[in-house]
Amino acid sequence: MATQKQSVVVLAPAKLNLSLDVVGLLPNGYHNLDMVMQTIDLYERLTLRRSQDLILRMPGSFVPVNEKNTAYKAALAFFNYTGLLAGAEIVIQKRVPVRAGMAGGSADAAGVLVGLNELYGARLSMSELCAIGAGIGADVPFALMGGTCRVQGVGDFLKPLPPCPDCWFVVVMPNVGISTPEAFKRYDTMGSPVHPDCEKQEQAVRAADLAAVCAAAGNALEHCSGAKETPAICEKLNAHGAVTSLMTGSGAAVFGVFDREEAAQAAAQALRQEYSQVYFARPVRGGARVVSVRTSKTPRTTPQT
Missing domain, CATH: 3.30.70.890 (GHMP kinase, C-terminal domain)
Known part of the structure; x- marks a missing residue:
């Protein structure tokens, strides 16, 4: 019997800006930013299960669950990048306030990328996940990295810093x-x-x-x-x-x-x-992370001769 991952649970932290400066405009029209960001122990909780279809649920939240949702975009981007012909049932318990400047949507996207990477054993590196995330939203790479970071550009230049002083x-x-x-x-x-x-x-x-x-x-x-x-x-x-x-x-x-x-x-x-x-x-180190995995045993298939 082979062991297969059936579901994973991911915690994805909110962020705070310890500083945020607008230092100019970039050629593409976006604002050039300089920031110090910090993840905190206020988490979105995501449960991802294997499925043939892509299903997203956010019980109790008024955030629209459609193709514009960052979690949905992240799942599509992951499957497109990996070429996996699969889906997932994604349930998100939202705790981060909406339209707050705390990157709740980016945390959802990061949680989906980390969760699917674990669920399907894709073994994508952090740099690969961040590259996918950057196409979804400016704060997604930081939501993946987490901790304390100097973040510049449109969120695409990240410099990890030592942990924030205790506070x-x-x-x-x-x-x-x-x-x-x-x-x-x-x-x-x-x-x-x-x-x-x-x-x-x-x-x-x-x-x-x-x-x-x-x-x-x-x-x-x-x-x-x-x-x-x-x-x-x-x-x-x-x-x-x-x-x-x-x-x-x-x-x-x-x-x-x-x-x-x-x-x-x-x-x-x-x-x-x-x-x-x-x-x-409190400040926390790291970004979205898998906190539990459920597996099941499946029969091994014997190649026919």
């Missing part, structure tokens, strides 16, 4: 999300008074200096995001002891960085009185 995050999702294309359109019109020093922040990460990491934090999109609640949330997080607070990505989620767990827990409890989506999180 705690409190993430608050306002009642209204933000469209990434709209945020960049507003940036093109309004510009930004904020341009964080990502090089200085990288050096602070390398020195394991949390205070310096926070001093160099900033988001060039925060000023023009259109998220009216951001300043008030930052003020509340700072009042509860955050070393710094800022918007992540193109918004709308806001997070505070804390150097004491007790202060972070108290801040999370206080913000939950006003906001329905408040998350207490």
Whole structure:
């Protein structure tokens, strides 16, 4: 009897931008970015099972389940790249807020790529997975790599950094999300008074200096995001002891960085009185990963002579 993998479970973490700067426009019209990104222990949970068809389910989520979904795109891209004539039933329990700037959709895509790679024993390298992921979305390569990274270009240049200094995050999702294309359109019109020093922040990460990491934090999109609640949330997080607070990505989620767990827990409890989506999180190393595999035994086929 041969053993065959029947299903896998993958955890794919959300990300926060410890810094985000817009440093210009690229020839293709996309914005040239410079960022320091961090994965956190807020996960999308994906279960992938062998199937002849491609089936995607997101129970309890209002995210459309169609050909435009990043998870669906990732599955098609994987099968196209490998040439495997197969399918999968993919069930995603979403926990990362939508339109938050936390790369939930990219985490889903990364989780699908990692999961299918394991399920079908394709043995694709990380560089191959990242190349496939880059065709799906700008944040997918980072969602695969995870940890702490300096990310440049449109998300296609990744430099792994040492782990982020020990800290705690409190993430608050306002009642209204933000469209990434709209945020960049507003940036093109309004510009930004904020341009964080990502090089200085990288050096602070390398020195394991949390205070310096926070001093160099900033988001060039925060000023023009259109998220009216951001300043008030930052003020509340700072009042509860955050070393710094800022918007992540193109918004709308806001997070505070804390150097004491007790202060972070108290801040999370206080913000939950006003906001329905408040998350207490820690930095994690690595991106989407397989956490369990189920196998079954299948009869070996004997070649006919």
